[in-house]
Amino acid sequence: MNSNSLSLIYQHYLEKTPFRKQNEHTYMMLPEAGNGHIYRVTTYSGIEIVYSHIQYHEPYPTNFASRGQMIELQFALSGQRHVNIAGLDYTLPSGRGALIFLQDFKARFHPPVNEQYQSFALGIPVSLFNYAASQLAARRQVAIEFNQILKGAAFHHFGFELDHRNIVMIEHLIKDLKSVHRSPLLMEAAALEILNRLQLFDLTPMPEGLSKEDVRKLHMARQILESSMIDPPSLIALSKKVGLNDFKLKKGFKACFGTTVFEYLRQIRLDYAMKLLRSQESNVTEAAMAVGYSNVSAFSEQFFREYGVKPSSLKKVF
Numbered sequence: 001m002n003s004n005s006l007s008l009i010y011q012h013y014l015e016k017t018p019f020r021k022q023n024e025h026t027y028m029m030l031p032e033a034g035n036g037h038i039y040r041v042t043t044y045s046g047i048e049i050v051y052s053h054i055q056y057h058e059p060y061p062t063n064f065a066s067r068g069q070m071i072e073l074q075f076a077l078s079g080q081r082h083v084n085i086a087g088l089d090y091t092l093p094s095g096r097g098a099l100i101f102l103q104d105f106k107a108r109f110h111p112p113v114n115e116q117y118q119s120f121a122l123g124i125p126v127s128l129f130n131y132a133a134s135q136l137a138a139r140r141q142v143a144i145e146f147n148q149i150l151k152g153a154a155f156h157h158f159g160f161e162l163d164h165r166n167i168v169m170i171e172h173l174i175k176d177l178k179s180v181h182r183s184p185l186l187m188e189a190a191a192l193e194i195l196n197r198l199q200l201f202d203l204t205p206m207p208e209g210l211s212k213e214d215v216r217k218l219h220m221a222r223q224i225l226e227s228s229m230i231d232p233p234s235l236i237a238l239s240k241k242v243g244l245n246d247f248k249l250k251k252g253f254k255a256c257f258g259t260t261v262f263e264y265l266r267q268i269r270l271d272y273a274m275k276l277l278r279s280q281e282s283n284v285t286e287a288a289m290a291v292g293y294s295n296v297s298a299f300s301e302q303f304f305r306e307y308g309v310k311p312s313s314l315k316k317v318f
Contacts, residue, residue: 006125009066010048014038017062025177029054036117039177043188048072048123051174055116062109069103069146071124073195075162075170079117082110086154092119097166100157101150120170122191132195164226168271169194175278210252217242218256221249222264229269230292235261269293270306277314284311 014021018033027038036054043049076092083090085107092098111117126146133144150156173190176182210218221242225232232238238261239246253261269291276282276290288299288311303311 005068006046006048006070006123007042009068009070010040010042010050010123012066013064014040016064018060025182033057033060039174041177041182041184041187043184043191045128045188046125047128047188047191048121049173049177049187049191050121050123051177052117052119052121054111056111056113059113060111062111063107064109065106066102067104069126070101071126071129071146072100072102073122073124074098074100075120075166077118077120077170079112079115081112081117081119084108084110088155090155090157092159095162096159097162098157098159100155101146102155103146103150105154120174122194124195163223165268165271166194168268168275171275172278208255210248210255214244214248214252215256217244218249218252221253221261222257225261225265226268229265229272230290232265232292266302267306270303273299273303273311274307274314277311287311 014027018030019027019038020030022028022037025039025041027040029036029038034054034056036052038054039051041049074092075097076094078094080091080093085102086105130145169190173187173194176187176190221238221244224238224241233241235246235249239249242249244252250261253259253264257264259267273287273291276287277284282290284300285296288296291299293299300311303309307314
């Protein structure tokens with residue numbers, strides 16, 4: 001199954017649903033069905049990046065079937081859609097994500113009525129997934145592949161909660177999807193960053209020296225940082241909040257998330273500042289203050305180091 005086959009599955013689906021193609025990347029919902037758009041970009045490696053912002057006026061169940069194989073990373077941003085796949089009911093509630101695996105499947109979609117439905121998805125070529133999974137599983141010397149996950153079934157999924165960093169990265173990609181100046185190459189890099197951050201969920205080996213409870217507490221620490229980036233707790237205070245000693249917190253955070261606690265805090269602050277500046281919601285000083293920087297010069301310096309552009313210049317571009 002090559003990446004072109006994945007592209008054909010998406011193309012076939014959009015041709016069967018109540019949408020009309022406006023241009024290479026945009027589909028508009030037919031007025032008799034509802035309103036809204038679907039934006040789609042296919043990257044060089046075959047990743048499908050799709051954002052839907054739609055609302056149906058009345059029930060509009062849709063049947064779709066494919067004999068192909070596909071993997072999709074789904075994010076429900078608002079509303080929820082019910083699907084019956086191979087006789088199994090599947091719903092992705094707002095604020096959650098899922099990694100789904102499908103092959104030779106039949107699905108019946110039941111979209112919400114008179115409700116704004118927003119979803120973001122990354123379609124992943126099976127060959128790319130198998131390569132990434134084999135790399136991640138190397139420490140266990142067990143190659144986890146698409147066929148081993150489905151074991152002949154038509155459908156399987158892994159669910160998870162959305163966090164602040166994921167949402168920020170998704171919002172950046174949505175903005176790029178809508179832009180006439182989009183760069184599929186840069187969008188692919190952002191999509192790969194999301195995939196790398198999520199690390200295939202339960203498929204990854206447990207970091208050495210950490211229990212499942214330790215990992216749960218580390219995820220809690222990450223959530224605390226995201227919700228309190230303006231006035232974050234000290235490392236000692238954070239370790240007490242989650243019930244880990246500071247040594248295990250520092251070592252475990254790096255093992256789980258590939259970065260230190262301090263660097264992660266810096267990253268989420270700069271990400272959110274980027275969002276504020278790109279959306280024209282704040283000037284540079286306001287953006288710096290909104291993410292916890294009292295020194296605007298220090299903020300500008302770190303912003304430039306991270307993104308290669310001055311925050312003041314970014315305002316002019318967008």
